[in-house]
Amino acid sequence: MGEKLTIWRTEKPYTKSRLINELKKAGLKEGDTIIFHASMSQAGWICGGAITVIDALQSVVTKNGTIVMPAQTGGLTDPENWENPPVPKAWWEEIRATMPIFDKERTPSYKMGVIAETFRALPDVCRSNHPFYSFTAWGKKAEEILQDHSLEHGFGENSPLGKLYQIKDSQIVLFGVDNDSNTSLHLAEERSTKVKNKLGKAALLKDGKRVIQTFEEKEYNSELFLKIGETFEQEKGNHKKEIALAPSKIFNLKEIIDFAENYLNTNET
Secondary structure (H helix, E strand, O other): OOHHHHHHOOOOOEOHHHHHHHHHHOOOOOOOEEEEEEOHHHOOOEOOOHHHHHHHHHHHHOOOOEEEEEOOOHHHOOHHHOOOOOOOHHHHHHHHHHOOOOOOOOOOOOOOOHHHHHHHOOOOOEEOOOOOOOEEEEEOOHHHHHOOOOOOOOOOOOOHHHHHHHOOOOEEEEEOOOHHHOOOHHHHHHHOOOOOEEEEEEEEEEOOEEEEEEEEEEOOOHHHHHHHHHHHHHHHOOOEEEEOOEEEEEEEHHHHHHHHHHHHHHOOO
8 A cells, every 4th residue: 555545544643642542442451462463554654654553562561561573584494395486496405505594683574564574673672593483572471482482393382372372361463464464373283183294494503504404394374364264253253453544353362273273173274
């Protein structure tokens, strides 16, 4: 959505104070633990852009709560699996040999959006250590959520998603996006008996040397996530919100993960 259209459809600029009111109206409060997925382009005109959204979130949740965002780096994955677009097979070995090694302090996120990337770069935000599936966090439980992120099954029990699942009343906030952007649903894939395992490859530094590490994970696929979300809301009630004109949704993380796991186990996937 172009900025001219964004301004045209916005009655008043969304300042930090107005965003705080919008977030509170949607149900967020001090002490909440949330994972936040966002698309700025779906919101009205926000004075200051991404950093204003983050400032407003932090003001509402406060350091008594915790904000988590995805910081994934799909551009570092094995080129054999690239589809949008694929690269010639003749390039694969050279890419594997020269791809930059993931550095949680320096490596930018990939296609996560301007809010998530701005959040990642803030000095008081921490990041988990996974070459593909890292998360960032700020607040009371940030270290607890991010620590010991396992290479294998990077969206599984020993990931930030698994930690969020264990924290009572963790919430998923979708700001201007729908469940096809709901990374948390990959935890349901990890827990499903129907989703198969596969082997992944990552370039890592070990004892100062570059190595290609093979590891196990699930065959992650978000194609069913919209259908899972629609079915969940048909059975559990409408979760639609509007935050700064952006169509949004807020879910209890444990509730929708349990639902999605059962859905994957009882439907053709």
